[in-house]
Amino acid sequence: MRTPLIAVSTDAKDFEKYTWHATPQPYLDAAISTAGVLPVLLPSLGEKLDLDSLLESVDGVLLTGSKSNVYPALYGGEPSEENGPYDHARDATTLPLIRKAVERGVPLLAICRGIQELNVALGGTLATEIQEREGAFDHRGPQEAEQDTRFAIRQTVKVAPNGCLARIFDTSEVRVNSVHRQGVDTPAASLEIEAVADDGTVEAVSVKNAAGFAVGVQWHPEYWAHKDSASARIFESFGDAVRRHAAKRSKTNIAAE
Numbered sequence: 001m002r003t004p005l006i007a008v009s010t011d012a013k014d015f016e017k018y019t020w021h022a023t024p025q026p027y028l029d030a031a032i033s034t035a036g037v038l039p040v041l042l043p044s045l046g047e048k049l050d051l052d053s054l055l056e057s058v059d060g061v062l063l064t065g066s067k068s069n070v071y072p073a074l075y076g077g078e079p080s081e082e083n084g085p086y087d088h089a090r091d092a093t094t095l096p097l098i099r100k101a102v103e104r105g106v107p108l109l110a111i112c113r114g115i116q117e118l119n120v121a122l123g124g125t126l127a128t129e130i131q132e133r134e135g136a137f138d139h140r141g142p143q144e145a146e147q148d149t150r151f152a153i154r155q156t157v158k159v160a161p162n163g164c165l166a167r168i169f170d171t172s173e174v175r176v177n178s179v180h181r182q183g184v185d186t187p188a189a190s191l192e193i194e195a196v197a198d199d200g201t202v203e204a205v206s207v208k209n210a211a212g213f214a215v216g217v218q219w220h221p222e223y224w225a226h227k228d229s230a231s232a233r234i235f236e237s238f239g240d241a242v243r244r245h246a247a248k249r250s251k252t253n254i255a256a257e
């Protein structure tokens with residue numbers, strides 16, 4: 001069987017007089033080496049993209065983290081300079097992509113900004129500067145530190161019993177990293193909470209009654225997927241779902257011929 005393709009979200013970034021559509025390498029490494037799938041970068045070109053054709057051609061979607069925040073007006077919030085940076089091109093691409101992937105049952109793994117996009121795409125809202133809430137942890141990670149320190153595993157999250165993450169981890173708690181300042185505020189009605197931090201922050205969700213794997217995590221399993229078993233399990237499970245989807249699609253295509 002051919003290696004299944006997954007579409008990977010990109011950030012639109014201006015530098016060297018061009019707009020570039022880019023994604024950080026750890027997501028690509030984890031997709032190839034741990035999930036066993038072939039990542040294809042999806043440019044953030046919003047309405048110019050034929051997402052239905054894309055989703056006929058790939059067997060999974062991976063939404064990456066990013067420093068940028070989802071534009072607040074998309075969930076009834078107030079945009080502000082402090083709340084930025086924003087990436088309108090990415091929002092215009094990922095939000096419709098999520099809705100279509102969920103509708104079609106294309107496996108979806110949404111990481112950090114990704115879980116926030118998943119929540120907004122399905123009608124939920126986000127809270128900002130969550131470290132300032134009474135009793136909250138600082139989920140941003142050490143500022144200005146080197147990458148291994150910023151992405152160090154330093155937080156415990158409680159996994160909901162009987163959910164899809166409980167099946168993936170087979171344990172009620174998991175140690176994770178954390179590099180974010182926003183979080184799920186009101187969860188979309190179609191999302192199930194799969195894990196929470198000790199300060200109540202939503203750490204993982206899944207889409208209720210999804211036709212395929214549709215999971216969001218607020219932490220960064222891509223960063224340690226090569227050496228941390230819990231991080232690896234998420235990418236392995238996503239890879240398994242992608243392969244199942246590919247096998248199902250190829251059976252349907254053969255039957256249609």
Ligand SMILES: N[C@@H](CCC(=O)NCCCC(=O)O)C(=O)O
Nearest residue numbers: 065066067068112113180181182
């Ligand atoms: N901007 C949002 C999303 C958090 C996120 O995706 N973080 C990844 C950051 C990558 C980096 O800084 O290197 C938030 O802050 O909540």
